[in-house]
Amino acid sequence: MNKIICSNCRNNHTSNPIAGGLGTVFCFDCSTETEVKTGKKVFASRIHPTNPYNFSEDELFLILSLGSIILEVAEKPKKIDKIYEYLKWRDPNTKEGIGLEKEKIKIIKKRLKEGYSVAIEISKKMTEDEGSNLFNILFQILINQKDVTINETAALVEICRLTEGNWQSFMVFLSENSPFKIAEIGPAMKNINIPIENIINKQNKSTMTNSNDNKKPNIEYNTSMPTITKEKSKEIIKDDHKKETASDTKTKPQVAISATKDDNTESIVKKIVSQDSPIGVYSMFKITHPNFIVAVNFTLQIHHPEVWLVIRKAYYPTFIDKIKKFFGI
Numbered sequence: 001m002n003k004i005i006c007s008n009c010r011n012n013h014t015s016n017p018i019a020g021g022l023g024t025v026f027c028f029d030c031s032t033e034t035e036v037k038t039g040k041k042v043f044a045s046r047i048h049p050t051n052p053y054n055f056s057e058d059e060l061f062l063i064l065s066l067g068s069i070i071l072e073v074a075e076k077p078k079k080i081d082k083i084y085e086y087l088k089w090r091d092p093n094t095k096e097g098i099g100l101e102k103e104k105i106k107i108i109k110k111r112l113k114e115g116y117s118v119a120i121e122i123s124k125k126m127t128e129d130e131g132s133n134l135f136n137i138l139f140q141i142l143i144n145q146k147d148v149t150i151n152e153t154a155a156l157v158e159i160c161r162l163t164e165g166n167w168q169s170f171m172v173f174l175s176e177n178s179p180f181k182i183a184e185i186g187p188a189m190k191n192i193n194i195p196i197e198n199i200i201n202k203q204n205k206s207t208m209t210n211s212n213d214n215k216k217p218n219i220e221y222n223t224s225m226p227t228i229t230k231e232k233s234k235e236i237i238k239d240d241h242k243k244e245t246a247s248d249t250k251t252k253p254q255v256a257i258s259a260t261k262d263d264n265t266e267s268i269v270k271k272i273v274s275q276d277s278p279i280g281v282y283s284m285f286k287i288t289h290p291n292f293i294v295a296v297n298f299t300l301q302i303h304h305p306e307v308w309l310v311i312r313k314a315y316y317p318t319f320i321d322k323i324k325k326f327f328g329i
């Protein structure tokens with residue numbers, strides 16, 4: 001069997017993975033633990049019977065840092081103890097919990113000096129697994145609590161948005177698993193002010209080009225349509241076609257609805273909600289007006305949650321399904 005390369009010193013003087021263990025190997029040269037599946041340098045592990053997980057130092061730093069932003073925004077600085085408790089806790093009998101040693105907590109705490117914008121930039125590079133694990137944990141520590149407030153909930157969605165996670169689905173998840181509805185979370189997101197400076201606007205994954213995009217969701221997004229390259233539009237069409245054939249081929253608008261270059265968020269939303277089966281019209285605008293889709297999604301979530309539920313089931317299932325699976329919902 002080939003030896004796994006150490007994530008720290010790059011030597012291959014490593015142990016074999018232990019059967020039934022955490023899927024990690026130990027380096028005999030530098031004592032580093034490396035996750036076999038991802039090659040990740042392991043900082044600490046949760047030895048949960050059904051959900052074992054290996055954390056990198058960055059991931060634990062993100063729990064503390066992003067959790068702190070949320071509590072700062074929600075004006076609940078004392079609740080940070082909950083985050084430290086989560087990191088420290090380990091059940092002496094079942095061995096559940098991370099049980100992070102004092103020295104390691106110090107390392108993570110020291111990194112808070114790096115600032116929130118650094119944390120956001122690191123979080124954008126997370127894998128999908130790391131992202132959903134991070135937001136699961138923040139949900140458990142901050143939201144799944146008796147004292148949860150609307151500002152904490154809204155700040156968590158806003159952070160998810162800034163990290164370029166699937167915040168729309170996460171918002172739906174939170175509306176179903178917190179005391180707050182989408183119609184409350186959306187406006188609360190507009191009112192909170194995340195204290196992040198100098199974020200470089202790299203958010204072009206969703207083809208939004210508004211320079212204020214990292215600051216606030218834009219409900220009214222009425223600028224003219226930015227140019228889309230041929231390549232890009234081909235990609236979008238291909239991608240959409242795949243999704244539509246996979247999830248929904250029956251639903252087409254009964255009345256012919258067309259997209260014009262004068263369409264804006266408001267008119268697109270009107271056309272979508274005028275249909276019994278909104279998916280066909282939504283798909284069309286997703287292709288013809290991709291730059292409006294984030295604003296359209298947001299407007300639908302707030303003003304037409306029933307239509308949004310149909311659309312997000314067809315288009316945005318991955319992240320929320322992962323979370324539901326994680327919690328066994």
Ligand SMILES: [Zn+2]
Nearest residue numbers: 006009027030
């Ligand atoms: Zn090593």
